[in-house]
Amino acid sequence: MATPNIRDQAYATGAGFQNEGLRERPVGVPVVPAANKVEIDDSKLKRKGKDEFDYESIIAPLLFTFLAFFTRLYKIGQSNIVTWDEAHFGKFGSHYLKREFYFDVHPPLGKMLVGLSGLLAGYNGSFEFKSGDTYPPEVNYTFMRIFNATFGALCVPLAYYTCKEMRWTKGATWLVTLMVLCENSYATISRFILLDSMLLFFTFTTMLCFARFHNLRRESFTPQWYAWLVLSGLSIGCVCSVKWVGLFVTALVGLYTAEDLWNKFGDLSIPIPTLFIHLVARVVGLILIPTAVYMANFYAHFTILNHSGPGDAQMSSLFQANLKGTDLTDAPLDVAIGSRVTIKNMGYGGGLLHSHIQTYPDGSGQQQVTCYHHKDSNNDWFIYPPRNHADYDPTSPDLRFPGNKDVIRLIHSQTGRNLHSHAIPAPITKADWEVSSYGNLTVGDEKDYWQIEVVRDSISNDYSKIRTLTTAFRLKHTVLGCYLRAGNVNLPQWGFKQIETTCVKENKPKDTYTHWNVESHWNDKLPKADVSSFKSPFLWDFLHLNVAMMTSNNALVPDPDKQDDLASLWWQWPILHVGLRMCSWDDNIVKYFLLGNPVVYWGTTASLGLFGVAFLVYLLRWQRGCKDLTKEDIDEWHYHGFYPLIGWAFHYIPFIMMGRVTYVHHYYPALYFAILVFGFLFNFFCKKLPTKVGWIVYGITYAVVIGVFILFIPISFGMKGPASQYAYLKWTNRWRIA
């Protein structure tokens, strides 16, 4: 279709020369439908492979894998102190060994693997993993680190095979593999007991599955095709079960799948039933399987952690009652006037009704009332009668049991103030009324009165009493007619990021955030009962925990008053503006500095821009009628250029918008996609160079990447002695190596 004069034009620009061979290709394969053509190409490639069987495909991955294990494992046990977030993840691993329930914002898979490594290392879970502590001799931390580093090392062959699946030239394949291998930040972060190596590993496997599945697109419904679909699903499930960041690579695969289905939908040769099977296969493979994997992880999490531990208060009261060693089950059943109780919000992720001496900065200025997720004596409330009833007399043996529709007062045990609400807008949810603690035993008014409305009781239809754990009730303010509610809205720093508690005007009986139950209960006058026989369903616990994780994640926002030297901002990552000191900078400890290979970072970031420019140029030239690219070229750009670019954007842009604290390692998954874009550009443009020139270009790039990696290797292998020895690595002032 290219008219001669346009072709001349192209030659005149000089660009045409390089494209000559390419440009001729369509002429050589005349009028073959696209599908067949690709298959021909495929078979040609395979045949070629068999004809001159190159040992590269065996030797290269072996060599790379060996080097990967070397760079990740060499001197791995050198530093015997708890480094950086090992303090968290090592501790979480210990909880699995001790089977104590804990709470964390990340899904459990990565931490269960840490636990597994501890189990294999013969560790009993007794070490506290305090940041900066020395490992005691009984903790085989070297083995635990090796276990983690294995995931990091395996990323290298995965990158190699991914490039092979994309049918890149040897030069480009080696380049990408080398860049992953010689990436200091990957090498460093893989050496510790952290989740990042696992996250990277599963991101890499997902990309491999993606590339492989794309290659199989013309062999739908073969066993191989099904196998890789299921593998993709498993991989996605795993990556999402390590950190929620995995959702971004999931989105990438989802986008590809949507586009693929859309193309199939437009292919009139595919009958509708076949289309339907395509759709069902993807729903099962890419939605149901990952969900099942994700839920299975939580199932294992709940099964392993069957003892009471530090994270109890995040969960519903019933869940806690089923943990071994909890004190909840050992409480009186019926709640009486004078009982000391903690009151739990029954919404997903609900906390315990809490108050503390700090006051509201606006509004009434009275004492704050919040919901809090940790056990604390400020969660305790006394149930008192309203002032117009007979006063509670602790010495008298009489017992009064408040029930449905009865009016009570709640007195905060630590400050003696009454739970109170008034017609002042709440601090965040302005449409609701503020809830505060006010007055004391004697000072107060009728705005301290709350009417109990029983919603349900899981063991009885008798609503005349409130029972520990089993009775769900609402508290209605007698004067304003509003209902006590805590809806997972975090207060600002002045409220310590606890959950805002308000009085909501609308009467919505189904709103579980207005439902409360008594969790702990103390009353010496009453006999103790065992109520642990009521189980909370798994699905409910699962949702509850996930909502709680989301709420806590949202609360991890930077504190503007706190100088956080470790945190960094999104714009600093691609330009390698800062690094991160992973441990204290004492002369006599082994120091690790988390910093990428500058060539890789700057090169990949530049390649992103270059990709955009090249794309724009091609697009404008296409609109001007210049046929620079063949159909295969366009497919190559589309699937092996654009998808990695989108993957990079998916893994990067959310961090720009995210309010939470961010660190350099949040860029690592995105970096892999940037490396792929870099490799794509090399692959695409070096193909056009004469073979020798191409190899020279590749050779120089390899040398620079490897050279800089070796130059910076002390920051990954650990720097011994005074940091000033390594001042030569401090290329900019922001890299606080020395």
Next chain:
Amino acid sequence: MVDTPPVRQRVGRKKTPVPGSDEEPLLDVVKAPVPKPKKTVSAKSSSTAVYSAALVACTILAFVTRFWKINHPNEVVFDEVHFGKFASYYLQRTYFFDVHPPFAKLLFAFVGWLIGYDGHFLFENIGDSYPANNVPYVAFRALPAILSTLTVSVVFMTMWESGYTLPACLTATMLVLFDNAHIGQTRLILLDSTLIFSMACSFLAYVRFYKHRDQPFSRKWWKWLVVTGIALSCVISTKYVGLFTFVTIGGAVAVDLWNLLDYKRGLTLQDFAKHFVARFIGLIAVPFFFYLFWFQVHFAVLSRSGPGDDFMSPEFQETLSDNVMAMTAKTVNYYDTITLRHKETKAYLHSHPDRYPLRYEDGRVSSQGQQVTGYPYNDTNNHWIIIPPVDFPEETKLNIPVRNHDRVRLVHVVTDTVLLSHDVASPYFPTNQEFTTVSRAESEGKRHNDTLFEIRIEQGKGKQEFKTMAGLFKLIHNPSKVAMWTHTKPLPDWGFKQQEINGNKNIAQSSNVWFAETIPSLTEDDPRNHVAPKKVKYVPFWKKYIELQKAMFHHNNALTSSHPYASQPIQWPFLLRGVSFWTKNDTREQIYFLGNPVGWWLASSLLAVYVGIIAADQLTLRRGVDTLDKRTRSRLYNSMGFFFLAWASHYLPFYLMGRQLFLHHYLPAHLASALVTGALVEFIFCLEPADEDTVATEKKDLPATVKQQSPSLVGAWIAFGVITVAVFAGFYFYAPLTYGTPGLTVEQVLRRKLGLYDLHFAK
């Protein structure tokens, strides 16, 4: 190819027949030149007459609805508090600060100036009476009402210019004409009327510009290009949501340019560059300079110091006349006696011989040191001598100015003790440090470090001198890094109900700011008393503009506090919640800002229908089934696509915004959704293209009236009739809440209470 829809006939009226295919204003397909239509003049003009008559009728109705009882209520309503106040500031020429650009506010000031109002009333509170204060509020309100009336006309003309049939034009117009939200928001002293009018004008101007695309670089082509640019500039000079209008027009321009670039169009690259540059000039350069122009006017008008001074740098403030700073700022020297005042609560730093009680009510203990409090009145106990950490040699100790970041000590004159803070909890705040004083001897001795404070001047540069009045500063306790702070809750009787002073760990808090008010020790003949008042300084426009622009963005982002009537973007198209503007208890009257539910729900559901049609078309096309003819599809994607883009770009970005949002932010998007609705009515109810004269050329000679009665339009007219009746009914039903009169009984209020409408007087 088709031609001669009603629009063309309008062209005929102007006796400049335009060749080509302007009945599809945003059609971007490549097409062969269309033969010029042959039309009888009578048919053209009679159709034009029908359109013109409809336009006039709509305008009159719009005028009536906008001006109906415009003098009611005669009190300050809702945000009139702000925008009325700003007009007064302009008239008084006192500097103020606001997050919105100046254009619309200058318009109000212009109205005030025209009628000779002096701006004495400051619109302090909602409910303040206008007649009692002698404010010409009707004139003020007439401006938005007029612009809103014209908005209705512009909507009609936009539809007309885009080539829609009369019922379609009228349907779109009715949705805006009888919309309670548009009326309610635009008959008060608010900016939205200007915003919406400018936005509608930029759509109209762009459609007209686009219709001249067959004569690029002609006089008219340039005219409408520049008009589009100026209209765009007015939008963004009113509020920054005008950026969304740029996105809308920019999107359409990008598509247009992309098609021009197509080599099949035969444009050379030079031609294309000319197109590109022309649009850049018309739609970016001209609007930008126009936008800057308003800032120049703003600075020129506001020449006197006023409430906005505090937002600006000292350098900027010195450009304003009557500025306290410029007049009285004096350098503070060491060994001066000074008084320190808290900026927010206006309390002086005070001390007296009484001591903190050993034990507070809640059982915590104090240091029992001398009380340091905040006291609002003049008193010798407010006097403090500012001295260096280590005394200067006696002979050279005078006339050394205190500078930013200097460490100083403050000596209380009456008791001769030195201010100190330490790690003891303050009376009210267990988290904050107590402030007290110690004797001079202790201050020289072991407590020396605890008596050191750093003067940290707000936005201070380097080692600048510390001055009275001008230099707002924070007093940071040197060893513990807490800031001296006070609040309004009075101390108990032991503290004589004076204010508590304590050390706030949150240094960044803006309420930590103090200033030195006077230097009582200054003698009459001190040279500092005899400095001639400074002249008003000159700062170049660019510097002032950039500083103001930065401050505006900064404060706009800081508008995150919540408001009882703020709403979420998701609630707007469904009209789930309104805003209470004004209430009057004795007459049970209220203004509750709310759209016309019938109109809004119709418009929103038709947006969904539009998306559905596009999706259905894409799906069927994908399977090789083509249900639409080329012209209809072009209309669906280009003209309606433009309106839909306008809606989306004026609505969706709000989801990304963190600041507080209100229902009135949806008004621009609602106008766009009305355009989509009108266009869809034609699409759905006209079974054939409106002008089938290409198919049957002989019909061309029929009079226009006959054509309009042709069967294809009957459906559309019926739809128009039904919609108008329903919309009017909805408008009439909610009119008492829009106009604020008459008052409603409980049942009447309850009948109008849908969704989350928090109406007053419902009990």
